[in-house]
Amino acid sequence: MTGTTPETKQNGARPKLTVYLAAPRGFCAGVDRAIQIVELALEKYGAPVYVRHAIVHNRYVVESLEAKGAVFVEELEEIPETDAPIVFSAHGVPKSVPADARNRRMFVLDATCPLVSKVHIEAERLFDRGHEILLIGHAGHPEVIGTTGQLPPGAINLIETNEDAYSFVPKDPSKLAVITQTTLSVDDTREILAILQDRFPDIAVPRKDDICYATTNRQDAVKRIAPKCDRMIVVGSPNSSNSMRLVEVAERAGCPRAMLLEQGSEIDWSEFENIRSLGVTAGASAPEVLVDTIIDAFKERFDVRIETVTTAEETISFKLPRPLRDSTAA
Known part of the structure; x- marks a missing residue:
């Protein structure tokens, strides 16, 4: 107005x-890297560059990349047979997505934020050690979908609220572990973690906070x-x-x-x-x-x-996918 x-x-x-x-x-560094991946792919390979899901959650960014030749889709099925690059968004994807891309022999550039990938790796590590995993996060968020999709269905239980933390019933309280979505309220997450640790003293918590x-x-x-x-x-x-x-x-x-x-x-x-x-x-x-x-x-x-x-100085940066590193050097 x-x-x-x-x-x-x-x-x-x-x-x-x-x-x-x-x-x-x-x-942040993860967003900057993701946008740079799409822009460099357009420079190196030309349009179109397909992007699965909004590269980051900002309409201005998405529309700016569309104007340069990026094509945004929600699922790989929307992409025709092509040699053009396919970029996965910064939020991460379930394991089934890159598997599908390999089956279709697609050329993939993964823009998943490395801090999200770290949570994925932690989830697999905990699962391999026999833990029942709780994920503090928001249902339906692409990052949560991507993280739960790293493991078999039912291996990860979503905890959204304090009430969820109070009502959760584990299979074995001695084999519980918790991970979190990277974009949560620090204070809310701390409250939920405190409830879980009070109820289940043996619960394995992240060695370093998953919130980025x-x-x-x-x-x-x-x-x-x-x-x-x-x-x-x-x-x-x-x-x-x-x-x-x-x-x-x-x-x-x-x-x-x-x-x-x-x-x-x-x-x-x-x-x-x-x-x-x-x-x-x-x-x-x-x-x-x-x-x-x-x-x-x-x-x-x-x-x-x-x-x-x-309140803080940020100097973190993340490496680009190997196919694009020569582009930045040039």
Whole structure:
């Protein structure tokens, strides 16, 4: 929605607004790698490059790649017989998908985030040791589908809530293990883990937290600025798990109202009347250009002072698939 704030109408001057810009925000190393895989494949092999599922959960990113020649599908069956590259999304896939691709002799570039792959490997290791596995995550999320699909049906039990943790009945309490989706609320997951460890003292927990560094860092940054903010905007898409968690974290940490927006054109200005402070962050799949559209929209209506609040420095990067490494060297 567009328009001016009532305060601007009354006195003709733009009201002062402090924008607390969270850092880190936006793209993580796994998302950056996944997008780069599609872009480099287009450069090296030409269009089309097929991508199974949205490469990352952001409409702007998907539409930008489509404009360059990427073709997004939900299942391999939608792809005609082709020599073109097939890219698996950053969220990971069940084992049946690469097996199907091999049977059809498809050329695959796997963009699964290495931190998601780490969870897959851990799940297999625990299963091979005879553990009954609990997965803390959200039903239907592509990452959860991919992780459960690493093992035979029924080998992984999904735990979504505290209530699930209280009601779960194991086959053998001494042979339980737990893994987690990488994009969850750190605090929610900690609560569920505490319940499970209280009920089942012998449960095997991850040696290192499965929730990825980027999810943790973005939530920590939001916690730092939320108490200072009259409103908080999280830039991201509704189907982005880590973005939705940032909205929840902001309100729990003391911001009166937090909301998810994809870009500046979606702003409902009635939500921002008489505010003096605004927090802005972005989910791990949201590009910085969308953050810019939000800030630019506020600059048109407010006298904006930006204060960047940094809680961590991120230097992690992940290797590209071997067929594309010579492209980056060139």
